[in-house]
Structure formats: structure tokens, C-alpha cells
Amino acid sequence: MSERLDVRKTYKLLVGGAFPRSESGRSYEVLDAKGRFLANAAQASRKDVRDAVVAARSAQRAWWSLTPYNRGQVLYRLAEMAEARAGELAEQVGRAEGTRAAEARAAVGRSIDRLVWYAGWCDKVAQVLGGQNPVAGPYFNFSVPVPSGVVGVLADQASSLEAFVDAVAAPLATGNAVVALASEARPIPAALIGEMSATSDLVPGALNVLTGRTGEVAPVLASHEDVDGLDLAGVDDGFAGELAALASETVTRVLRGADPQDRGLKRLRAFVETSTVWHTIGQ
């Protein structure tokens, strides 16, 4: 028999634009929805989290210094990359979530459309969330939404692609850098988005994707002094409370309970700061 043996892929972390295995060298078994072996995913360590935050901090400045138009094009490019690999994404979503092929394809379609939606927001969010403030005096006063900085995302555990894309694309669209921890049991679709982002002209480090144990990684991310925002989508209420308490040590902004299907601006508003400038008017 000469049936061709397929070439399988090793899934790695995305940190600072590079694809390391965990610096710890650890991996864990990822099973499909039916319990069959799917892959060995890299198991991120505390050190990987810290490396990712350092990369994100430095990338955030570069990402935010691009023009909003340019950021929009980069996110749109990511959608293009995802579209080209829609089949692969759908297969992995189907395996991870146990959904039928048509359902998985639909989820991929919605995820890509969501990326396009956020791509379009990059150069509009300042007008919608900001503006001139009519103060009672000779001042030109305006408010602009500026990024919180580095946002930690603990991605949804069930929705391996759609919720992940929503949670990372929103803070990216508003100029943040993201350190995202993929669904623990279903990390592959998120890892694929990480791979695609590396060929989308995204500033290296603006999006970092970790795979591993949520219980191990999440507290490190939540308590990190240089993390400005935290999305607790992928943890249960009890754990979310513990993580929010850790986040309070540095007044980190915490988002809980945003709906990935929502067409509102909750996620866009979650990790922006309104910066207001007063300037005197005179001759």
C-alpha cells in the first residue's frame, strides 16, 4: 500500500512574532470532541507569560503609532489570510467543538466577518467614542479614546474560534496589544489565528497567543503589573473573582461577560481610556 502519509503540524506559541515551543519545553495532549488524540500543544509557563507581556508592551507603542487606516488594513489582511485558510480553520473548529462541517464552516465565516467588522472600526472609533466638548470658556477641548495598553485575554473555553477572534480583535482595533490564552481544551483554532497574524503585517508582539493550562497561566497574567486590561471570558465565576482580586493590585481594568455575538460597542469600549485635552484659545 502506498497511501501518502500526511505531514502533521506542531502547534506552538506565538510570542513577539516568533513561534517558540514553551520555554519550559512542556506540552499537553489536545483531544478532539470525541476524545481522540489531536495534537500536542505547547504548555505555556509563567516565563512565557512574562515574555509575552514584555513583547506586547513594546509592540503596543509601534501598533498604536501606525495610522488608524493602516491598523484597519492589517486587521483586514488577517481576515484575508483567514479566508484563504477557511477550510483548515473549519476542520479544526469542527474537531475541537464536535460540530458538523456546515456548522463549523458557518462559525468560521462569522469569525472572518467579525474581523472585517473590527478592521473597519480602527479609523472610526475615535469619532464615535470621542469628540469636542463644549466647555464654558475660551478652550478648545476634545476627548479621544486611547488604548489601555496591554490587554490579557482569557479566551472562551467552548467557542474556540469565534469568541477568540472577537475577544482579541476588539482590543487590537482600539490600538492595544494582546496576550491571549487560548481555550485550554480547544487551543488549535486560536493557534491558527496566531499563525495567520504573523503573515498579516501585524506588528510582531501586538498579538501573542499562548496555549496551556488556564489555572496556571491566568493568575500570572492577572497579577502582572504591566497588564492594563483583563478579559475574563474563559473562566468560571469563582475563578474570575480570584483573578479580578489579583487584577485590583494595579487597578487593572476587568471585562467580564461580553457577548461575542453582540453588535454593540462593549468590547471596543472596554479597553480604551478617554483622554481629554484642553487648549487655550486666544490671539
Place this chain on the structure above:
Amino acid sequence: MEERPASTLSALEYDPAPESAAVARLRERYGLFIGGAFVEAADGATFETLNPATEEPLARVAQAGEADVAVAVAAARRAYDKVWGKTTGAQRSKYLFRIARLIQERSRELAVLESLDNGKPIRESRDLDVPLAAAYFFYYAGWADKLEHAGFGPDPRPLGVAGQIIPWNFPLLMAAWKLAPALAAGNTCVLKPAETTPLSALVLAEILQQAELPDGVVNVVTGDGSTGAALVASPVDKIAFTGSTEVGKVIQRRLAGRTTRLTLELGGKGANIVFDDAPIDEVVEGIVDGIFFNQGHVCCAGSRLLVQESAAEEVLHRLRRRVDQLRVGDPLDKNTDVGAINSAAQLEKIRELTAWGEREGATRYTSPCALPERGYWFAPTVFTDVAQTHRIAREEVFGPVLSVLTFRTPEEAVAKANNTTYGLACGVWSEKGSRTLWVAERLRAGVVWANTYNRFDPASPFGGVRESGFGREGGRHGLEAYLDV
């Protein structure tokens, strides 16, 4: 034109022009305001509030315990469920307009009361605190029936009962900042004033009675930190806190895992950045406004002066001369520039940090002005030769104490300004608009004042980034803190 020698100016004497304390209509006792009525604390506990300028007691005020806070929260809940939640936006709007007008009508009384209880100069309470308090109500009154146009979706809903904890530096104004947007958005409130400045909020409660605001829509529980802690622990839908970063973190931790919404307006260590092309007279006034306004009891105070090296000598020379002219003393005197430190505890904190400034090697200049014998006073003080590592450059002094650092390039100014865990406000002084905007873009701060400092307006969002807190007060943005969006 030749400058007048300093001696001419310092020789200028002003006759005292005191406002009458009787205008404040002080009473001996003040109760809690719960369910539309003034009541004693359940256990009868009271505390004294002092005039910080004389250390004389002004009045005894009810100390709300856990039981009282529970009753107040229940009253607010009932008012929300039965009355306020069903009141139309247009009606809420008209109540708020009424309140604004009543504050204006009683503005002189409120201003004197505020200066008595807080120690701030009557000029500031009269010209800033009270008129702005009225302006915030007036501004948010107009929003109450327009919320669906505020950019938070077609059906923005109130949160429910809001617990609001405010500081002592702008007692009435902070009450207005908290109550006006909360009520406009349709919430009911339990307001907890600061322990050392409870009186103006209680007169505001009287005003709410005069406005016939339905019972329980606003409740005022006076007391110390334990009252605030009880409020945070109670079943409210929202906590809004203005105060220190230390306490803000504790509140954020206590609310972790609860669905209660939170906004925090915390401390700051604002940088006031002066470039060498800025008009020097305005700069000196701006520096003085930035740090000596309200005795420096301002979270957004420009407490770090960053001055370009090439201008430093001239700026500091003029600044010292200007500081010498500041009149420190009787808060009720209309000529007073700098009033009393709000409390003995705050005075002690300022003394401790300034002692550290000397210990760590900074050079201290303190105005030679005469200070009254009784009361809590601290003469305007400027530290030069300050390093970024010094405590006076890192910690919030919350007093009339300025730390001066220098820089050479815009990049260095931005790096030094951002070298803090805070991020509330900064100032930029330059005649070059492009540079000002370049700097403003890079400052990690919620507010940037360019060629001005310490300006506030109900239409302008105010609030911090990083450890200065989150959420905005003022403007359209300020509604978000009280809406379920």
C-alpha cells in the same frame, strides 16, 4: 518695561475682608438623610466636624453604622423599584434643573459652609466649587431625557442603586459629580461624604427636599471609613469612589467576583511640563494654579513641575517671588489665596513627606508668610534638585508642595512625566501647537491641560488611566458609569 522690585509688591497690605460665618446657618447637630428625612444613627453615634482653620468644633454629625447603611440602601432600592425607575426622563430632567437652581439660590450659604468645614478659601468655594456644582446638575439635567442619543445604544438602562463615596477636597462639587449623572441616568443613590467634610452634602440633602425629589432617591450617610466599607459591602449595583489609590484598590478587590459595577477616581502625581518658549508670566500663574489651588488638595494637582533646563533659572526665580506673594490664612477672607489644611492627619502626612524631601537631598524653599497660630497650616513649599526616585516625586503629597525636575528634550519630558504609576492629569506649556499635541498624544494621562491647568467643566470628561482609576465623570462619557451598557 522695568520690573517692580519684589519689595514693592510684598509691601502691599490688604485689609481683611472676611465673609460672615453666620451666612452658613450652622446647626449644632446634623442627622443622616435616609428615605427623605433626617434621622439619627440607629445606635445614636455621632462625631464632631471641625473648622480646620481654628480647630474649633463646627457641629456634631450622625455616624452611620452598618444598620443605617442597610436602611439607606433599602430606601434607595425601594425608591428605584417603586418611583424613580418609573419616572420619565423628562421628569428626572426637571428635578435636576430644580436642584441646579436651588444650589444657585443658596450659593452664598453653601460657599461659606464649605470654607468653614473644608478650610478652602472663600474665593474658591464661591467662584468654583458652588457654581460648578450647580453647573453639573444643570448639564446632566439636560441628558436625562436624551439618553438614547448618548451613543450607548437605543435603550440604555440604569444600573439600579449606586453607592457613592466622595473625598473631602471638594465636598459639594464631588457630591454633584456623583449624583447628577447617576440621577440623570435613572439610578437612586446612597452618598457617603468624607468624615471631615460632611456638612455641605447635608445641606444639599435639604435642597433635595426643597426640590421635592421623591423620598429615598438620594440618601446621605455620614461617617468614617467604616461607613464607606459598609456601603461597599452592601447589595448595591454600583460603587463610584473618589479618593486615594490605596483605598480604591481595596474596594476593587472587595468587589472582585461580584457583579457590582465600579468606577474609581484615584490619586495622581501630575506633571506640569514647561517648554522654554512658553510665555513666562502665564507659566508662573499656571504653576501656582496647578499646585497651590485648594491647598494642593487636588488629585490632579500639577505636583511635579518639569521645566526645560534652558528656562529653569528664570521660571524658578519668578516662581519663588510669586509664591512669596500668596496670602495664606483665614479661609473666609476674600483676599486669601491658600487656606487651611483640611485635617491634622493630612497636615501630618504633608510634614512627613516634606521631611523626606529634605532627607533625600532635595532643596526646600518655603514661603516666609506668617501662619495663624491655631488651625492646620502649611506654607507653600517648592523643592528643587528633586530626583525621580525621591518620595516627593513619586508619592502624592496632597498638599501645597511642588517638586521641580528639569528636562532637555520633548522625549525626556514625556518619559519623566510618564514615570509614575499614576495617570490622572498633566499640563503642557508651549507656544508651539504641534509640539503640544505631540506631547499630549504621548502622555499617559486622562486629562491634559495645554497652557492652562486645573480647569473643570461639566461637559468635559475627567478621570484617570493606570493607577489613577477608571471611568469618567463629566460629559457624555460620564453617563456610561451609570448605565447598563
